[in-house]
Amino acid sequence: MKVFSISVDSVYVHKMWNDHELSKMLDGKDIPFPMLSDQNGNIGRLYGVYDEESGAETRGRFLIDPDGIVQAFEVMTPPVGRNVQETLRQIRAFQYVREHKGTEVTPAGWRPGNPTLKPGPGLVGNVWKEWNPKQNLKD
Amino acid sequence: MKEFGPGCQRPKGQPRPVVETEVVQEVKKGDERKMIQVGKPAPLFSAPAFYQGKFVEVDLEEFKGNWMMLCFYPGDFTFV
Numbered sequence: 001m002k003v004f005s006i007s008v009d010s011v012y013v014h015k016m017w018n019d020h021e022l023s024k025m026l027d028g029k030d031i032p033f034p035m036l037s038d039q040n041g042n043i044g045r046l047y048g049v050y051d052e053e054s055g056a057e058t059r060g061r062f063l064i065d066p067d068g069i070v071q072a073f074e075v076m077t078p079p080v081g082r083n084v085q086e087t088l089r090q091i092r093a094f095q096y097v098r099e100h101k102g103t104e105v106t107p108a109g110w111r112p113g114n115p116t117l118k119p120g121p122g123l124v125g126n127v128w129k130e131w132n133p134k135q136n137l138k139d
Numbered sequence: 140m141k142e143f144g145p146g147c148q149r150p151k152g153q154p155r156p157v158v159e160t161e162v163v164q165e166v167k168k169g170d171e172r173k174m175i176q177v178g179k180p181a182p183l184f185s186a187p188a189f190y191q192g193k194f195v196e197v198d199l200e201e202f203k204g205n206w207m208m209l210c211f212y213p214g215d216f217t218f219v
Contacts (some may be wrong), residue, residue, distance in 0.1 A: 014189035034188035
């Protein structure tokens, strides 16, 4: 998984933020992914996350598969932070589905190790035998 | 990722050329913005970046074949 962060800040500000704040959260290590600079908002406009009024980008997260296809995205207004656990869960689920070439699908709340579903005529009307909210939607 | 030296001109990110023409044409058509759709190709672009002590040029084309995650956020030194 190649991760890229993007904001309208310059690469110089990225460096300062890495050096003076973020690295302190990482025991002195640098941010492990490239911090991209989109000062004119062009990339944000391409992805529909550039807010012309504030001149900044909203909290958009896009998952792209090895074929360059967008598999998922989530866009939030600035005051609420993301949930990395949920992002990781989605990545694992998309990777699992891809590895199995779509023969298995992951139901709501799926986590690695949980049963998947195999779509087919036999499953119609029988999902309740394989999946229930009590077992699969607990935190 | 090619390294670049600091200069006085602002380095800027850009959509890959093909995509850029699409965007320009779209704006002419009446400023309709195309929303990203799942199951459709992600627009590619290149942009300057800070990465482990260096300034580099990142071109998404170079990373095709990998899973990628793009994370946009409002700004450095903001709080969330």
